Amino acid sequence: MSLLHSYVKVKAREQGRALPRATVRHVHLAEAPMVFVPLRLAGEAAAPLGAMVGTDPARPTLLVVPQPRNRDLRFQFLADLGAVLLPYIDRISRQVETVEARTPFERCLDAPQIVVPSPGGVEFAAKLGRSSRFRRTTGPYAVDPAVPMLGRWLTFLAEQSEFAGSSLMVAMTDLLTAHWVTGQSAAEDADLAALLGWIDPPEGLTGPEAAALADDPLTPPAGPDTHPEFDRQELQKAIEHYDATGSAAQVEEALHGQLRPTWDRVWQAIGLLSALKESPGATARWERDRVHVALHRAWIDGGGLPQGKRDSAVAAAKRLARLEAAQQSFEAARAFDDPLVMAEYRADGVAFAGEVVAVDLTRRIVPPGGKREVPRPLVTIETSDPVRLAKGKKVRSPSRPRQSATIADLTETTVTVQIDDGMGRGGQPAEGSVPAVGTVICYTELDPGESRRAPLPPREETPWTHGGPPPEYVPTDDDAAEPWS
Amino acid sequence: MNRLDAIRGATPGQDHNARSIAALAANPACDRRAILDAAAIDKPRLMRRLRFDDRWGQSPFAIQRNQQFTDLVKANGAAHLLRLLRTLLDLPIEEAGYVNLEDAGGNEGQVARHGHTRRIIRQTAEGRGRATILDRPLLRLDVAGAQVYLEPDVIAFQLGGRFHIVAIKSFAIVDDQADTPKVSAAAREAAVYVHALRALVGRDLVSHDVILVCPRDFTNEPTATTVDVRHQLVTLARQLSRLTRIEAILDRLPENLSLDLDALSPAQIEAAVAAIPARYAPQCLSACELSHLCRREAHDLGHLDALGRVVRDDLGGIESVQTALRVATPGEPVADDQAEIAERLRHVARLYDEAVA
Numbered sequence: 042m043s044l045l046h047s048y049v050k051v052k053a054r055e056q057g058r059a060l061p062r063a064t065v066r067h068v069h070l071a072e073a074p075m076v077f078v079p080l081r082l083a084g085e086a087a088a089p090l091g092a093m094v095g096t097d098p099a100r101p102t103l104l105v106v107p108q109p110r111n112r113d114l115r116f117q118f119l120a121d122l123g124a125v126l127l128p129y130i131d132r133i134s135r136q137v138e139t140v141e142a143r144t145p146f147e148r149c150l151d152a153p154q155i156v157v158p159s160p161g162g163v164e165f166a167a168k169l170g171r172s173s174r175f176r177r178t179t180g181p182y183a184v185d186p187a188v189p190m191l192g193r194w195l196t197f198l199a200e201q202s203e204f205a206g207s208s209l210m211v212a213m214t215d216l217l218t219a220h221w222v223t224g225q226s227a228a229e230d231a232d233l234a235a236l237l238g239w240i241d242p243p244e245g246l247t248g249p250e251a252a253a254l255a256d257d258p259l260t261p262p263a264g265p266d267t268h269p270e271f272d273r274q275e276l277q278k279a280i281e282h283y284d285a286t287g288s289a290a291q292v293e294e295a296l297h298g299q300l301r302p303t304w305d306r307v308w309q310a311i312g313l314l315s316a317l318k319e320s321p322g323a324t325a326r327w328e329r330d331r332v333h334v335a336l337h338r339a340w341i342d343g344g345g346l347p348q349g350k351r352d353s354a355v356a357a358a359k360r361l362a363r364l365e366a367a368q369q370s371f372e373a374a375r376a377f378d379d380p381l382v383m384a385e386y387r388a389d390g391v392a393f394a395g396e397v398v399a400v401d402l403t404r405r406i407v408p409p410g411g412k413r414e415v416p417r418p419l420v421t422i423e424t425s426d427p428v429r430l431a432k433g434k435k436v437r438s439p440s441r442p443r444q445s446a447t448i449a450d451l452t453e454t455t456v457t458v459q460i461d462d463g464m465g466r467g468g469q470p471a472e473g474s475v476p477a478v479g480t481v482i483c484y485t486e487l488d489p490g491e492s493r494r495a496p497l498p499p500r501e502e503t504p505w506t507h508g509g510p511p512p513e514y515v516p517t518d519d520d521a522a523e524p525w526s
Numbered sequence: 527m528n529r530l531d532a533i534r535g536a537t538p539g540q541d542h543n544a545r546s547i548a549a550l551a552a553n554p555a556c557d558r559r560a561i562l563d564a565a566a567i568d569k570p571r572l573m574r575r576l577r578f579d580d581r582w583g584q585s586p587f588a589i590q591r592n593q594q595f596t597d598l599v600k601a602n603g604a605a606h607l608l609r610l611l612r613t614l615l616d617l618p619i620e621e622a623g624y625v626n627l628e629d630a631g632g633n634e635g636q637v638a639r640h641g642h643t644r645r646i647i648r649q650t651a652e653g654r655g656r657a658t659i660l661d662r663p664l665l666r667l668d669v670a671g672a673q674v675y676l677e678p679d680v681i682a683f684q685l686g687g688r689f690h691i692v693a694i695k696s697f698a699i700v701d702d703q704a705d706t707p708k709v710s711a712a713a714r715e716a717a718v719y720v721h722a723l724r725a726l727v728g729r730d731l732v733s734h735d736v737i738l739v740c741p742r743d744f745t746n747e748p749t750a751t752t753v754d755v756r757h758q759l760v761t762l763a764r765q766l767s768r769l770t771r772i773e774a775i776l777d778r779l780p781e782n783l784s785l786d787l788d789a790l791s792p793a794q795i796e797a798a799v800a801a802i803p804a805r806y807a808p809q810c811l812s813a814c815e816l817s818h819l820c821r822r823e824a825h826d827l828g829h830l831d832a833l834g835r836v837v838r839d840d841l842g843g844i845e846s847v848q849t850a851l852r853v854a855t856p857g858e859p860v861a862d863d864q865a866e867i868a869e870r871l872r873h874v875a876r877l878y879d880e881a882v883a
């Protein structure tokens with residue numbers, strides 16, 4: 042967060058509507074996203090209650106567990122969910138291309154994208170994945186083959202979603218708060234209905250008025266948790282009715298009423314996001330997502346084992362490092378793609394912008410460790426930004442992302458940077474390779490690094506699910522038989 | 527009749543429990559909450575009278591699940607629990623004294639039950655008796671002059687050692703990891719029991735490590751871990767001592783303030799609540815039944831606190847939305863102590879306008 046973000050929040054509150062936080066869309070939207078709105082039974086870690094799922098906003102598939110404490114019905118639910126999700130994943134992930142590189146690699150032409158309402162939905166998907174991926178399809182406790190396969194994909198997608206910028210499984214509230222600023226707190230933004238109320242209120246209502254409707258008892262929560270009053274007054278009776286008659290109709294009706302409003306909101310939000318133009322970084326990150334899906338596809342098809350229960354200490358440390366690297370390069374790429382995001386960094390002094398007022402093209406120095414003199418031109422920029430970068434800091438400009446520079450000098454109103462590379466091989470900087478006087482330019486310490494370049498993580502960082510070091514965990518008979526109560 | 531009773535009037539009060547006492551710490555700076563709690567005002571009832579949605583109830587499914595799991599852990603003389611404690615506390619095998627304290631010689635009253643608990647616990651502490659598992663104890667705590675009875679799940683005793691509070695919760699520990707907010711809530715609640723038990727037998731005899739018993743993975747099988755609640759104990763003690771200074775807050779309130787919920791009209795209730803200063807912040811949303819009311823009021827008054835801690839800290843020193851936007855506007859007069867933030871705000875306002883233009 043930044044002072045700019047706080048200021049915009051205050052401004053949004055006063056204007057009674059959400060304000061833009063981005064000028065482009067920093068997430069890829071698939072042509073046919075799969076929306077998944079799950080509900081779980083209160084008091085249980087991973088007991089599914091029902092879900093609405095599908096790729097057609099007008100025709101969701103409703104899945105329910107009419108008696109959520111019944112183990113067989115739960116597995117039936119997972120099998121039904123698999124029957125919707127797996128063909129979608131298979132169809133998309135089986136179309137691959139080979140990318141020419143030093144080591145050629147495979148990439149899916151497109152990738153699956155699962156959209157859930159909130160981070161709670163991702164967590165729940167991960168729990169469902171954990172509770173189903175070790176199940177056996179033969180012998181005692183056998184389940185439908187779709188169940189463990191669904192578990193593996195849900196686990197994969199939920200794991201990928203932890204990496205900043207991955208678009209394979211996304212939580213809608215996260216996407217919306219990355220693109221709009223409301224006049225309410227972060228805790229309230231976690232409620233999809235309230236958040237959308239600020240961003241896209243119904244005709245005739247202000248943002249706060251529409252958000253207040255989200256607190257109305259008639260507005261169902263976006264899940265996965267249900268409203269306790271709904272449980273007490275509707276669900277309990279509907280389940281009792283099923284127990285007595287074997288008819289799931291009442292449970293279906295009750296859950297439909299809870300799920301449909303959220304389903305519609307997720308699609309409304311997809312519509313809002315798709316009106317924004319996709320950023321180059323988002324397209325590049327989607328390319329990586331497609332590589333990851335191809336790797337996972339190949340792992341499964343090659344007979345690889347399901348993901349382990351917990352990472353070893355080494356694997357956990359590596360994973361953390363990869364998560365951090367993804368976070369950094371994602372933040373930087375967003376700023377490079379979007380002046381409105383960059384403004385947040387300018388407000389905090391780690392980026393600055395202004396007009397070039399002086400250029401010394403003839404300057405040559407012997408760089409540390411070098412022998413020969415090389416051109417190191419100086420460019421002086423006038424800025425009113427509160428620069429907090431120190432002398433010697435490496436910086437880059439979004440308009441010249443491949444050229445690095447170093448802060449050489451600072452005054453109250455100017456910053457001088459030394460251009461370090463990207464000037465050609467001649468004794469003089471190549472024409473146009475150095476910003477000219479009068480150009481308006483922005484420099485920052487952020488570096489999008491990898492996310493804009495190599496489409497693949499280095500080999501030693503490749504997770505084992507993608508052909509890296511072998512897993513240490515082999516599912517046991519116990520896992521297959523693990524009760525689910 | 528004391529002043530707090532007068533405020534509550536003839537409407538029945540709301541009994542405290544460990545959860546409500548633990549929640550006191552969520553917003554320690556709020557006078558409104560302090561008064562309402564000290565006067566035992568039934569906050570859910572207050573909100574219902576003002577027609578706010580009540581999301582504080584627990585789902586019947588959650589209640590059922592919790593009951594089932596607790597019963598399972600305590601079944602057969604708490605066999606499961608003993609097994610877990612043996613590993614966790616290194617209890618020798620022969621230590622297996624299970625005592626159900628609920629049975630106070632046929633006397634069901636709270637006073638009698640608490641008396642019974644107290645006797646057995648003292649005996650145990652002095653090394654007489656063989657109790658290691660004390661089921662259904664009833665403790666007592668003084669909260670702002672009122673006696674509050676508290677019912678921890680179980681108290682465990684290590685011979686020659688110390689008492690441990692045992693909390694049985696039905697949220698799962700999956701692959702050795704549990705949901706952090708749920709563990710924190712359990713820890714805050716358990717700290718209340720530790721505090722109450724220490725008041726009875728002394729500080730040194732009660733461990734600050736409470737034992738959390740939860741289902742493992744997706745099974746019903748109980749597993750146990752210890753949770754250090756020292757931090758929660760400090761917060762709780764501070765909060766309880768603050769309640770004893772309730773007089774000072776009362777002195778600042780209108781003479782004849784009444785919150786007699788059954789006697790007053792909704793408008794009168796709202797006015798009475800408004801007369802007690804609040805300190806709404808978004809943390810209240812998950813900790814205090816009054817939050818939706820206080821939130822509306824805070825927004826009506828343009829309080830910056832209502833937008834969250836980050837905003838408040840970023841705009842340090844500015845209290846309201848209106849002031850923030852005024853000082854961000856070039857040419858508007860600015861107080862000396864706001865000159866610096868005003869300059870920064872004007873800069874970000876310009877950056878924002880340029881970027882969205």
Ligand code: SF4
Binds near residue numbers: 810815817
């Ligand atoms: S919700 Fe209101 S009464 Fe409760 S702690 Fe917050 S400000 Fe105080």
